[in-house]
Amino acid sequence: MIASAETRETNHTDPRPQRIGNRRKIRVPGRLTWRDASGTLRFVSVVTRDVSDVDAFVDYPFGPGVVTAQAAYQRIDGDTTFRTLPEQDVILLELGYLFRQLKLTPVLQFTSRAIADTNVGDETRWSVGLNYWWAGHNANVKAAWGRIDPRVLPEQNQFTVQLQLFYY
Numbered sequence: 001m002i003a004s005a006e007t008r009e010t011n012h013t014d015p016r017p018q019r020i021g022n023r024r025k026i027r028v029p030g031r032l033t034w035r036d037a038s039g040t041l042r043f044v045s046v047v048t049r050d051v052s053d054v055d056a057f058v059d060y061p062f063g064p065g066v067v068t069a070q071a072a073y074q075r076i077d078g079d080t081t082f083r084t085l086p087e088q089d090v091i092l093l094e095l096g097y098l099f100r101q102l103k104l105t106p107v108l109q110f111t112s113r114a115i116a117d118t119n120v121g122d123e124t125r126w127s128v129g130l131n132y133w134w135a136g137h138n139a140n141v142k143a144a145w146g147r148i149d150p151r152v153l154p155e156q157n158q159f160t161v162q163l164q165l166f167y168y
Contacts, residue, residue, distance in 0.1 A: 066098040068105065087116040096131070105131040107144065122151040127158070138166045 052075035060067045072092040078085025089112075096107040107129045115121040127146025134140060142162040149155045 062097075065100050068094075068096045068098060070094045086118075086121070088121070089114045089116075098133075103133045105133070107131060107142075109144070109146070119151045124149045125158075127160070129160075137164075140164050 053073070055070065055072035057070045058068065060069075070092070071094075072090075074090040075087075076085065076090065077087040091112045092109070093111075094107060094109045096105045098105045107127075109125075109127045109129070111125045113121065113123050125146055125148050127144040129142060129144025129146075131140060131142045140163075142160075142164070144160050146158050146160075147155055148158055
């Protein structure tokens with residue numbers, strides 16, 4: 001549960017590019033709670049600061065299956081709290097189609113990362129994959145092949161296999 005939220009204007013005097021509008025820092029405290037394997041209640045307090053994020057997800061029945069699409073944009077800035085996390089813009093676009101009878105989803109994904117004030121770390125990625133939902137979101141396997149294109153390094157191939165198990 002979020003107990004409070006605090007905002008304040010920021011006036012940057014550093015040489016970073018100016019934003020279209022004034023940015024308001026937002027501080028949102030919260031608490032994550034869970035029970036461990038022995039049933040003991042555990043928690044951790046978290047505070048988000050200076051994160052800009054917007055995303056959208058669509059799951060739309062179409063024909064014998066379901067069209068899935070998602071888009072996300074993040075503006076990340078470690079500022080003084082996480083000095084090693086540079087200011088960056090991250091974009092994710094993903095499109096898939098679930099064939100219900102086969103429990104298969106072919107997926108296309110594109111991501112882009114642009115770090116402010118440098119080309120080091122900038123990259124684009126794309127991948128083509130297949131997800132098998134043998135027990136829905138409780139148990140599935142995802143595999144994808146793609147390309148990583150760093151701005152200052154050679155392109156690379158990447159093959160990923162992910163196994164997801166969830167028990168509740």
